[in-house]
Amino acid sequence: MITIALPKGALLTDSIELFKQVGLDFSAFLDKSNRQLQISDPTNTATALLVRAQDVPVYVEYGQAQLGIVGYDVLREKQPEVANLSDLKFGYCRMSVAVPKTSSYRSSVELPPNGRVASKFVNCAREYFRKIDLPIEIVPLSGSVELGPITGMSEAIVDLVSTGKTLKENGLIEIDILYESTARLIAHPLSYRLNQSELHNLITKIRSLIDS
Amino acid sequence: MITIALPKGALLTDSIELFKQVGLDFSAFLDKSNRQLQISDPTNTATALLVRAQDVPVYVEYGQAQLGIVGYDVLREKQPEVANLSDLKFGYCRMSVAVPKTSSYRSSVELPPNGRVASKFVNCAREYFRKIDLPIEIVPLSGSVELGPITGMSEAIVDLVSTGKTLKENGLIEIDILYESTARLIAHPLSYRLNQSELHNLITKIRSLIDS
Incomplete structure (x- = not known):
């Protein structure tokens, strides 16, 4: 199962919308009464972690999440060892x-x-x-x-x-x-290289969505 | 005029109460509709800055504030060059x-x-x-x-x-x-040594309040 790290704050709504369009629904995080920081999508194909924007690259760097969304500003400031896969064109x-x-x-x-x-x-x-x-x-x-x-x-x-x-x-x-700066899709380098949990499939879907 | 850096969050209410007891009223910071980060007390003898707990020692270290209140945990983690004057006995x-x-x-x-x-x-x-x-x-x-x-x-x-x-x-x-950890009263070392704006007076008042 893929784990995705999502950033609290300004990028959250657009990030959840993006994954919804590729079939993964994490909109429970947008519910104000929600206190959970870890949820599965209704089809049980992926888990999402809700963390501070600066912590997204940490979870991805340690391989705890295979994918994450984070602002370019955080990547530029922290220089984490993650694969910077796509400019998601939101969060300018x-x-x-x-x-x-x-x-x-x-x-x-x-x-x-x-x-x-x-x-x-x-x-x-x-x-x-x-x-x-x-x-x-x-x-x-x-x-x-x-x-x-x-x-x-x-x-x-x-x-x-x-x-x-x-x-x-x-x-x-x-x-x-x-x-x-804009939002970026990042991946754990080794998981990406090994195509763990058919990561490439999901990434291809996201990329074609962004390009269209 | 003395400038005092106060920490947002858990220590704020007790910090404001402490200064009120020595004659400096910054309770405007507790008003939820307040958006100001810098206020003077009604008698115009001191200014207070409302900053993040981790930033209190920064303002004091740079001499922008002569006094500040901050948790011992922040002092222990950041090791700022400030004078650690008193254990204020709250914020345990x-x-x-x-x-x-x-x-x-x-x-x-x-x-x-x-x-x-x-x-x-x-x-x-x-x-x-x-x-x-x-x-x-x-x-x-x-x-x-x-x-x-x-x-x-x-x-x-x-x-x-x-x-x-x-x-x-x-x-x-x-x-x-x-x-x-508890809240600590800290001072800018040079301002303290030079007794700028009769800093010692205020510190003595706070100390006798704590001891009583």
Whole structure:
């Protein structure tokens, strides 16, 4: 039996819709009264695990799930050893540099050398500023990154932007985009290579659905 | 003006109560309709930041807040460079090793060598198993750690236990305690040394409150 790791949060509804279209119904996870984190589809051909987005690649890397859906941002930040199979074309967002509207910075290179950038995505942020050759101190936060510039702790933030509403509410504007992100189908490399539980069949179905 | 970093979640209510008793009222943070992450007390003598528990030491370490309240578990896991001033005697919980009730393990040393332990507290877990000299692979998860043993990905978990309800609901039992944790008052070391904004006054008041 195939086990699939599904991410809580923004990508869940589209992920469940996708599997429904290839015959696997995990919509029980969308029921607000549901407290289960592991369910089987009604035909008993697959199991789904409901986990935090960052944990999806962990379950897939350890082979506990053969397949998973996760945002490209998580793959880019954590660099897990999983097979990145398909761009699922939903869950679009971008990893951006943002600064207070009231500041004078309108591009990343204008940020002061040895300035501070607050981010949940410390690896992505570090890589980006190294590439543009600007020495920056990364302040690692786990939430409400917009508080960095508001409190004066950092000149800028690197964060995931989807509608831009949070930035706007906090008086911040995007000045650069590191990369764009969408949901990805990932697989446990060995299970994929060995075609365990006829994994290829399911993947082919998903791919043709995405292409159509 | 003093800035104080307060942790979202389990410690918030008691933290706000503590500061209220020394004359600083941040109870606006308890109002469910509140969306502000930074407020001043009505007398305008202090500002409070509402941040994730793990981010409290970050704000204090960078001197953005001179004081903060955070669980000992976060200090133990992250080892931030802050002054650990007082045990506030609330927010009691313990960092424990737990296994499925159905397993045969009743003590950490009985766990199989090269087994797996899932945890959000990877540093605490690694240090503990190194100390008891048991080679263990730590599986880093960011939430729902109890899924580790349920799915068979790990033999055990290391997690924070307060009432024990989550463990019970998931068929897990505690077999060892790494350490006990309570809320701590922390300070930015330099601000504390320089007695910025008469920090010592406030700290003395809090300490005598705790001792009484």
